[in-house]
Amino acid sequence: MTNSSDREADPKRNHPSAITSCIIVGGGITGLITATILQRKGINVIVLDKGKGIGGRLATRRMSHENSVEGVFDYGAQYFSASDPRFQVWVDDWLKHGVIKEWCQGFGKSDRKPRYCGVNGTRGIAQHLAQDLDVHTNTKVVEIGYDSFWLVKTEDEQQFQGEMLLLTPPVPQALDLLDASLMVLPLDIRFSLESISYHSCITLLALLKNHSKIPAPGAIALEDNYLTWLGDNHQKGISPDGYAITLQASPSFSEDYWDSDDAEIAYKLLSAAADYLDSPVIKYQVHRWRYSLPKTFHPEPYLALSEIPLIMAGDGFVAPNIEGAVLSGIATGELIAKRFKG
Numbered sequence: 001m002t003n004s005s006d007r008e009a010d011p012k013r014n015h016p017s018a019i020t021s022c023i024i025v026g027g028g029i030t031g032l033i034t035a036t037i038l039q040r041k042g043i044n045v046i047v048l049d050k051g052k053g054i055g056g057r058l059a060t061r062r063m064s065h066e067n068s069v070e071g072v073f074d075y076g077a078q079y080f081s082a083s084d085p086r087f088q089v090w091v092d093d094w095l096k097h098g099v100i101k102e103w104c105q106g107f108g109k110s111d112r113k114p115r116y117c118g119v120n121g122t123r124g125i126a127q128h129l130a131q132d133l134d135v136h137t138n139t140k141v142v143e144i145g146y147d148s149f150w151l152v153k154t155e156d157e158q159q160f161q162g163e164m165l166l167l168t169p170p171v172p173q174a175l176d177l178l179d180a181s182l183m184v185l186p187l188d189i190r191f192s193l194e195s196i197s198y199h200s201c202i203t204l205l206a207l208l209k210n211h212s213k214i215p216a217p218g219a220i221a222l223e224d225n226y227l228t229w230l231g232d233n234h235q236k237g238i239s240p241d242g243y244a245i246t247l248q249a250s251p252s253f254s255e256d257y258w259d260s261d262d263a264e265i266a267y268k269l270l271s272a273a274a275d276y277l278d279s280p281v282i283k284y285q286v287h288r289w290r291y292s293l294p295k296t297f298h299p300e301p302y303l304a305l306s307e308i309p310l311i312m313a314g315d316g317f318v319a320p321n322i323e324g325a326v327l328s329g330i331a332t333g334e335l336i337a338k339r340f341k342g
């Protein structure tokens with residue numbers, strides 16, 4: 001995995017790379033699954049991601065206090081389950097490699113269906129997938145253009161060339177990239193993509209002094225005006241040295257308080273959760289997810305243009321969760337592999 005800051009002195013900067021078979025924009029779970037499938041089939045592939053770390057909404061962060069307490073927080077996706085046998089194959093592999101574990105079989109009442117989480121946080125799944133791939137983090141794609149092959153330009157003035165391009169950012173961000181590149185989609189496709197919208201989610205990460213009162217197995221889903229989820233990362237097992245709590249605000253709170261300052265957000269959310277926390281807060285951070293869970297999604301696992309080799313995929317296609325994103329990535333990998341074989 002390469003970080004763009006590692007290449008500051010690279011003489012190849014400003015010069016296009018050799019033509020690769022497939023360029024994937026987005027190193028979330030969708031992009032990483034597709035890249036893994038292509039690489040296993042011998043098709044060369046590059047993944048470009050604007051994030052400092054890999055994984056997109058599979059996000060885990062550390063927060064320390066006075067070098068004595070360290071909390072580890074899952075602040076994007078919290079857990080997942082598997083229904084589709086094609087996803088179960090990947091889940092079994094991650095279990096075998098010790099990347100994930102069964103957290104519980106339901107929150108509150110057990111339904112005997114395993115809920116999984118990353119052994120070291122959900123980002124660990126992305127890091128596991130990325131370890132053998134050509135992944136470039138800190139690499140924001142700002143312009144794309146097609147003229148018999150793709151030319152992809154990044155914010156730090158790198159250029160990548162590819163035969164096929166896959167866009168996996170949340171759909172509104174992918175559309176912004178197409179607009180910035182003056183790429184016009186057929187009207188029916190444009191309308192269908194514009195209808196895919198996402199909830200926003202304000203997430204508060206709170207490091208507590210004492211054990212929380214969140215019931216076992218360490219999470220509770222709420223139907224509150226302010227809060228939808230409280231997750232105790234200590235009980236979950238990813239934060240052994242700190243009482244690290246993730247509080248997810250409801251879609252309506254997130255819209256209403258999006259522009260409020262962090263202190264006001266923290267005050268409101270911590271007050272709403274007070275009965276479950278019952279502890280002084282040592283430290284907190286606020287994270288704003290503009291695109292959290294898709295409200296509406298495309299019925300097919302990807303959208304492939306017929307005129308040019310451009311495909312769009314992600315959790316805005318199929319289903320709004322990790323399983324949906326993986327199924328989108330699998331279908332997209334199989335489609336691209338078939339095209340290269342053809």
Ligand SMILES: Cc1cc2nc3c(=O)[nH]c(=O)nc-3n(C[C@H](O)[C@H](O)[C@H](O)COP(=O)(O)OP(=O)(O)OC[C@H]3O[C@@H](n4cnc5c(N)ncnc54)[C@H](O)[C@@H]3O)c2cc1C
Nearest residue numbers: 026028029030050056057077078079141169314315321322
């Ligand atoms: C707060 C929250 C809670 C959630 N809880 C759950 C849960 O409990 N269970 C569950 O199953 N799912 C949950 N989800 C949803 C789940 O995280 C997503 O469905 C899944 O991770 C989407 O993966 P993806 O690869 O499609 O998109 P992303 O993870 O968003 O990946 C897209 C990537 O594209 C990159 N990118 C965007 N623009 C550019 C650019 N111009 N150049 C380069 N890179 C770019 C981004 O950095 C990002 O890494 C949650 C999401 C959030 C935000």
